[in-house]
Amino acid sequence: MSLQPTTTVARIAGYVGETVTLAGWVYHKTGKGKLVFLLLRDGSGTIQCVIFKKQVSETTFALAQQLGQEAACRVTGSVRADERAPGGFELDVHELELVGPSVEYPISPKDHGVEFLMEHRHLWVRSARQHALLRVRAEVIAAAQEWLNEQGFIRFDSPILTATAAEGTSNLFATDYFDLGKAYLAQTGQLYVEAGMMAFGKVYCFGPTFRAEKSKTRRHLTEFWMIEPEVAFADHEDNLVLQEQFVSAIVQRVLERRAADLDVLERDTTVLKRCVPPFPRISYDDALELINAHQGEVEGATPVPWGEDFGAPHEQLIASQFDRPVFVERYPAAIKAFYMEPDPARPEVALCADLLAPEGYGEIIGGSQRIHDPDLLERRINEHGLDVADYRWYLDLRRYGTVPHSGFGMGIERAVAWITGTRHIRETIPFPRMLYRIYP
Template sequence: MKITISEVNKHVGEEVTIGAWLANKRSSGKIAFLQLRDGTGFMQGVVVKAEVGEDVFQLAKSTTQESSLYVTGVVREDERSPFGYELTVTNVELIHAAVDYPITPKEHGTEFLMDHRHLWLRSKRQHAVMKVRNEIIRATYEFFNENGFTKIDPPILTGSAPEGTTELFHTKYFDEDAYLSQSGQLYMEAAAMALGKVFSFGPTFRAEKSKTRRHLIEFWMIEPEMAFCEFEDNLQVQENYVSHVVQSVLKNCSLELNTLGRDLSKLENIKAPFPRITYDDALKFLHEKGFDDIQWGDDFGAPHETAIAESYDKPVFITHYPTSLKPFYMQPDPNREDVVLCADLIAPEGYGEIIGGSERIHDNDLLQKRVKEHELDPETYKWYLELRKYGSVPHSGFGLGLERTVAWISGVEHVRETIPFPRLLNRLYP
């Protein structure tokens, strides 16, 4: 019977065959331990010389790292194994012998591993990160589907920019200028006016020359948009969504989180509601902590966000940023025109902003005024302005960066490990 490693719990005591690669091995004179992987998981196969033919034992001992095999054996429960099971091998069939596999069990430098990303993905750690990423994606669809959202796919090629063109990749769309999308938000607002509650999930691009551990050139965004939704409603959706995702990963990826050495107690605490602090109060806090260089109207950088987050054991909302710091479409606070009804959600443990969101301007005159103030072309944004002309309503939305969220939940240091093939400032290969 041919099965996968993920299915062995259903076949204890039975003889099965697993198609696998040899991740690693060790052997003595009379026993060989094969570390097997098949994409669904990792499992140890034990080959005892006295229990198999000489040819099988010699093949097990001589097979090289990352060679592909069909391994037959009896599934046994094993409390010593993190996986909980091992395979008592009865036969090994070589499919393909790998020669001089470049990523050996020794330490390798980051650049070397990135050059071999197509192979590095096979490692136990990278496998665990990708499984956590997959669970976050699964839980995302689950949350929004269960809460009445419709998935909408905004275009990747756009003729305008939601937040200015300085960080966009420019291209030609036949005889017109076009840009790779940095956000689907404006299109999602149009979709919300048609379908009420919508979300998108797709690639976005920023031509930002950043080399920090939080930045990618190409990354994935989850962008919900909700009609008849005001600022406070928006925050509640965000904290419920993030709580759902974290608890789903805890429930379904415990083995992977243990492989990554993640402190589970820090994730178990991530449940709504989340604490909130205004920009003004955050600024006072930073001054008390010795950050004298930052003044009202300045944006917070990574050290500032980290200092604020360290005061909480959950993600924290920083709300009501100065109007001058934020994009043209954000709704001003009705009590203070110098700040907007927005929030950034800062993850704990130094992982920085994972969500940016706001209530959107729904007044046509005010939005037209903002377009002029930001020196944007009214003709380019004509369709967007028309959303306020024909049945405008209060509406809100947000964007969650998938890779930063994966990094935080996984506990990995750099976002380059959170996407299968990262696009970085100086990396377009492989």
């Protein structure tokens, strides 16, 4: 006999007056004499199941009384509409089958500290808030890929193990690679995606990336997921337009399809509804003036000398002056990656931009026009102290049919944190990897 249920909680509205079987876990249980109320979750939603002693066998009623939090069971009963019930429907139970017991479930309804919950992350993901966060995460990922697919992009997977640093930094996780020396966990798939761009025109990669930065801020993970589009025959302006269309499409889809989850998270969606193009744009120079004019409004947002990068307080201050995401463009080339195209009118700055989310969430996208001249790219590789031999293949892309091209990378976890209003990025990925966290 199949163990599959008749339907799911999410589809229960189509079965009012009918008898169905649901399969799930006991999220909560209360009893009142001859009545037992089970709040059953099945991954798609929750529904209240009512067990009335007179309508079931003595064995079934006794089982209902003994069920522990998170016990797995199958319940059969008739579906009834009830506005007072969670979700608007209830199940009057006829039969109850225990599939998997649960005794003394560690995460009880009482408050628990963050460290305890992180130690039990494998169970914490079952809770209502974490469940809602990860459903939104799944929607963001689906929306991002499907939108790019609809625009004619091809997914072009990049390697996780690489022979060199993509961005010339030392913050890499290294491992021995047989007899070939060291290999590194990828910081980005971008350089490889550029090869795909030259083959297909419009491509993207999506996968985990790694940064061995010893950072403990609420915005950093050592392992995170990034989606990175790359477009041939596209300049800096084309890149910004693509980014604002991309982000807006994702946010609007989450608002449409995950409204119930945003309600669980108590997310104020006012700012999300304003996330429509065009996004405001300011230069790095204008951002410096803005910081000087508003210093003191955000703790830590002290003046920045020209040529230095912004910290989290500076990004928060800049974004607070706008009602939707804002681009900060044309950063000093010296503080950006070697492959970014210099502004021909002002070579000391790069044709690049960071997209800052409102409400203090900071950078969610970084992108640029890429250098397409092979001689200039080789000079920049040397200026960054990198070995040109390691980048022979990357230079080949400029030697055989080079074209102006642009791209960007969006960190999934940072985007989800902003969209859901979650203060710490650790809750936006199923199993976060941080400076002091690799278990479970």
